[in-house]
Amino acid sequence: MGVLTDVLSWACILGGLFFIVVGAVGVLRMPDVYTRLHAAGMTDTMGAGLMLIGMSFQAGLTLVTVRLLLIWGFLLFTSPISTFALSRAALHGNVEPIRIGIEGGGS
Amino acid sequence: MFAVATAGLLVSMTLAMARALLGPTVYDRVMALNLFGTKTVLLIAVLGFLAGRPEFLDLALVYALINFIGTIAVLKFFEMGDLGHGVSEVASQGEA
Numbered sequence: 423m424g425v426l427t428d429v430l431s432w433a434c435i436l437g438g439l440f441f442i443v444v445g446a447v448g449v450l451r452m453p454d455v456y457t458r459l460h461a462a463g464m465t466d467t468m469g470a471g472l473m474l475i476g477m478s479f480q481a482g483l484t485l486v487t488v489r490l491l492l493i494w495g496f497l498l499f500t501s502p503i504s505t506f507a508l509s510r511a512a513l514h515g516n517v518e519p520i521r522i523g524i525e526g527g528g529s
Numbered sequence: 530m531f532a533v534a535t536a537g538l539l540v541s542m543t544l545a546m547a548r549a550l551l552g553p554t555v556y557d558r559v560m561a562l563n564l565f566g567t568k569t570v571l572l573i574a575v576l577g578f579l580a581g582r583p584e585f586l587d588l589a590l591v592y593a594l595i596n597f598i599g600t601i602a603v604l605k606f607f608e609m610g611d612l613g614h615g616v617s618e619v620a621s622q623g624e625a
Contacts, residue, residue: 432530439537442568446541449548449564455556458548462564465541473534473571477578489586493570493593500597504563507601511608512556 427479434476442469454520455512459505466501470494531579538572559603566596 441464448461474494478487542565549561570589577585 435530435534439534442571443537443541446544446564446568449561450544455554455560458557459560462560465564466567470567470571474574477574480578481583486583486586489583489590490574493574493586493590496590496593496597497567497570500593501567504597504600504604507604508556508560508563511604512554514608515554515556517554517556 431476431479434472434479438469438472438476445469455517456509456519459509463505466497470497531575534575535579538568542568555607563600
């Protein structure tokens with residue numbers, strides 16, 4: 423593999439790592455379950471997707487890439503489902519969404 | 530460079546585990562564990578590349594399956610209080 427695939431692979435992996443770390447910091451610092459779910463979803467989509475794409479650049483056209491794409495597709499389907507189930511369960515369990523800075527919001 | 534990815538993943542896993550320990554409600558803890566599982570999948574894949582044995586990806590695939598099913602099962606348990614019944618049955622029992 424040439425220099426080009428190496429550069430593309432490292433760029434994708436480092437970009438994914440950036441999104442993962444930002445998502446983890448967001449999960450730690452956000453004030454509420456629903457806002458934390460936003461940060462967690464960012465990790466699941468951009469972070470994991472970019473990292474798996476970078477690793478498949480590194481692997482080339484082999485069976486390893488097929489497995490990486492399988493993992494990616496599986497995460498792509500299951501991450502929104504679990505996020506939706508979590509927010510629905512939290513609403514069901516009477517966790518109120520936080521309201522900061524809504525002027526004249528009434529309730 | 531895979532070592533850098535491993536270190537970053539470990540740091541973010543530590544942050545997710547801190548949220549799982551701190552989390553005020555049970556949903557925060559479940560969300561943090563789901564996030565921890567996703568990062569574990571990525572960590573297994575990166576470790577396979579770091580060791581030069583990408584066969585670890587099968588383990589990552591299985592771990593992704595187990596993580597999803599475990600999250601959904603725990604959420605259903607906390608929402609319904611029961612794993613054996615569907616939403617409509619529990620709702621009709623509540624009305625009756």
